[in-house]
Amino acid sequence: MEFKPERFFSKEGGDQGFDITGSREIKMMPFGVGRRICPGLGLAVLHLEYFVANLVWKFEWRGVEGEDVDFAEKQEFTMVMRNPLKANISPRVMK
Ligand code: HEM
Numbered sequence: 001m002e003f004k005p006e007r008f009f010s011k012e013g014g015d016q017g018f019d020i021t022g023s024r025e026i027k028m029m030p031f032g033v034g035r036r037i038c039p040g041l042g043l044a045v046l047h048l049e050y051f052v053a054n055l056v057w058k059f060e061w062r063g064v065e066g067e068d069v070d071f072a073e074k075q076e077f078t079m080v081m082r083n084p085l086k087a088n089i090s091p092r093v094m095k
Pocket of ligand 1: 030031032033035036037038039040041043044048
């Protein structure tokens with residue numbers, strides 16, 4: 001199992017990109033699908049982009065030595081990664 005972020009550049013989606021609403025295809029449904037789909041989806045995606053961009057901008061991220069990420073499934077209360085990302089983060093010094 002490997003991380004393939006390019007799978008989100010859906011060819012079927014064309015210019016519309018990857019479909020998380022489940023109206024064209026269901027590959028990933030973090031906000032549910034159909035009549036009860038999360039009405040905060042647009043607001044959430046907007047904020048998540050801002051949130052992640054700020055984490056990258058404001059902090060320096062370093063992997064922990066000897067702690068390689070393993071995407072294999074591991075059954076706990078929910079299904080989790082065998083070895084999730086562990087990172088040391090430190091504030092970037094802004095000049
Ligand atoms: C990353 C952020 C969020 C995630 C992953 C998320 C995910 C979800 C999911 C999975 C559902 C259930 C859908 C279903 O029953 O099929 C839901 C419902 C709902 N969400 Fe979100 N949500 C997020 C943010 C928000 C925000 C920002 C708001 C409001 C501003 C919001 C308001 C609601 C409401 C009111 C429902 C109930 C809809 C209904 O039952 O008809 N959510 N959300």
